[in-house]
Amino acid sequence: MSDDPDKVWPTGLTLREAEEVHSYMIDGTRVFGVIALLAHILVAVSTPWLG
């Protein structure tokens, strides 16, 4: 197990595993970013600020 050349330091995940974890991270950031943008637009429509 320990001499697996695929392992990534320091987590011990293999490259593919690390990439999968990273993909969840990226997806989450995208979804939450879009949601936040949308919520801000809607709030600005009903109660505008800086306006």
Next chain:
Amino acid sequence: MFNYRSFALRKLTSIGPKYLPFADVATDEVPLTRLLRLSLFQVTVGMALVLLIGTLNRVMIVELAVPASVVAIMLAMPLLFAPLRALIGYRSDTHRSALGLRRVPYIWKGTMYQFGGFAVMPFALLVLSGFGEAVDAPRWIGMSAAALAFLLVGAGLHMVQTVGLALATDLVRDEDQPKVVGLMYVMLLFGMVGSALVFGALLEPYSPARLIQVIQGAAVVTVGLNMLALWKQEARDRDRAARMDRAVHVPFETALRGISSRPGMLRLLVVIAFGTFGYGMADVLLEPYGGQALGLSVADTTKLTALLAGGTLIGFGIASRVLAQGTEPRRVGILGALIGLPGFGAIIAASLGGGILAFLVGVLLTGVGAGLFGHATLTATMRAAPKGQIGLALGLWGAVQATCAGLAVALAGIVRDVVLGGAGLSVTTPYLVVFMIELVMLALAVLVALPMVAGTRKPQSGAPVAQQAAGTEQPSVEVT
């Protein structure tokens, strides 16, 4: 401190098996606490359902003065996603992951969508109802934003529920799978009853700011509970990841055709469709009916949802007892549909001089009938499903069930509005028309189901023999 906690937990688990239906599903490897923790995802689903069907339905119609047909369309949005439950179940059955995870990625994705929908929803509703400066905003902004918010919540809850149920069945032995799904549905009802009461209390002095707080609070609670539910439930597994990589799966269409060509399956699905339709139409109209025809307040009408869910819980309890004794599930399903007939009769009678008591009795009866019907048809579907396709079977049942429930809700709103616009009829007439349609639907469900049990006079011998295919797809149970 710590001792107190473990003491309380031990007490809780020792009273569990006695009072909680299906609690005998727990084993040493998968203790009841772990299953109950997993079932928290159902609590969030129940919360979302109550918020959509019960609370927001009423708030949009009465407090925000949104036209009822728009409300019905918004509430029907989650439905667009319901038929995809079969696909979601299939996808999670055949998921490929380097981490060896099958169910968790989908539940996480579903949780994100649910959170996102709730985060946007209050603002979308306020824009939709023309709050503040939004009066001047173009109408499509509010409409499309609200539709998107409901769609996100719907997509999220269908994903979470389908795949979460599949994860629960992964954890237990094959012959216990219908039971664990039953346990999960009991928790769904607890979630619905609890959150109906909480939402009712929180929204009592209604204000727009309060609406925002409640819905966004629901979003945060959803993410929190779902993460707690998922924690350490599905272990990272390199062997399974390697198996996933090599596995060859039949395409979705073939799998779907395979499962629906099993004897009696299509007829069963038709029965589920009619029965769910019959019970589903009332869901969205009971509260406005109570409010407009019988003069109940917001808090009172929200408690109606709790009463309905309480009835369903009783129905589940009876169904689990009867099914455990080896009664043919289809018979129990027919009984469930039959109970709805006097139930809706009483609800109709309430506005014709029967009074509030008749209404409450009717609501309770329809709840009991819906519980019996739901659990029995689910058990029948799962017993008919082939091994290794449990996600697909659960998805198929959920797809038919959720689609019909949603269509029923939409149709109920449309029928009410059309009849109301007809002539100078009394306020109660449109509701009564809908309740009559429900009676007809339930009668149809019974008629279609009768031939299924006519041949099987003798009930099947109860507990199916445990045929553990040792080692092939054993759920990983190490909790480390």
